[in-house]
Amino acid sequence: MDVSPAAQSARQPRVISASKRTDIPAFYLPWLARQVEQGWVDVPNPMFRHARDPSKFAIRVSLRPDDVAAIVWWSKNYGVYLRARFLDIFSRYDIQYFHFTINSRRDDLAWLEPDVPAEATVIAQVEKLAQLRNPDMIAWRYDPICFWLDRGQRRSSWDPGFFERTSRTLASLGVRSCYTSLADPYQKFVLRLRAYFPHVELRGPEAEELHELGREMAHIAQAYG
Template structure:
């Protein structure tokens, strides 16, 4: 069997909400994953060290997983984190840990595994009447200053329109929150130029994620969240450059196997493409930490 990269997960926050299930699956050596587009198709995914090149974690709160990292190290697993810290107001991120808590947990993780293996994500950038351009300038600079020396890489992207999030964003009007339908490209350019300078000042390389708007002129290079060059430099792994065709055309990531499930996150972020809080709470009732599958059996 060819070794694979495990994505844990673009579809939900496994470290925050399902770390016990994840470590149980590591101990058992496999999990099962339902195809989100064909629920009759179930795949058994090996989680044996010999079959896994690398694990990429995606999270807004790594706290529950930190206690299990020594077990992953002892098993010979290599991994790194894509760690989102936005600190948005509660109408946008109602159940995400407070900014000070998020920075403290991020810092603790970086101290545990090293700053090279924790990538800060300031995304998506949502322009609204409560998160305008000045807001993002101040927020990004504040977080970058707090995370200086705790990461060497930051990823940014502008929020996209997703079918799953459109209704939730529309409901924000009930809280007098108005999302910008169109953004001024000159203002976006000024923002990105400033973010690039803040990143450089705090010793971070800055990259974009699946952006169709070219940002190179502002000092932001097109990035890959699962990047074969980064993996080679940081983890010493020589991974084949096979584009993940299941991702958006603008995504440059190489191939990985996602073991998460949509509609299982419990943060309730209104801009999220992966599901709503209502669906997450409903599906959570079908979760069992000792099941091979994240949801159901």
């Protein structure tokens, strides 16, 4: 399917999600900026990635401001986005919503997210985004919460001290939304985990463990609105 920008303009504007598949703001923003200047982007259909000509199944999406209702960003690092050049390019879109994944930087959890910016760096990024945009347009994602066995010992990435500290800091910046989830042990993830961390085995949380985590999380979140 090949939809021209002109054809799309006759339809309702789209919400552009950038992106739940990969971290576009952190790694691919120059590419997206070029597509914005071009005025459109071809989105591959993952169902046909092994087809003889996958481009035949791509969907062309207009990126002209009149055709974009909003951009929803997903990232663990908005450092590139906050550069003057990219702020200028994306300022043409009036409505932008920022999902910002910020998990604990505790030393024993570094193997889960080894290349994310330091805690102070991402808090500074949130502060800058809140100044540039309405803080109501920023959502903190504390996810996914992982549960595993490390050489038989039960472990999890839940860090109440970090959650309390970050809740307090982000609330002071006007950020009021927090989303969380539990890690989904899909097959590709399990296979990679076995290859790189053979001593680690994913597990599901026990009912009482999950109940206590939810109770503690809710208590902290309510304290900061």
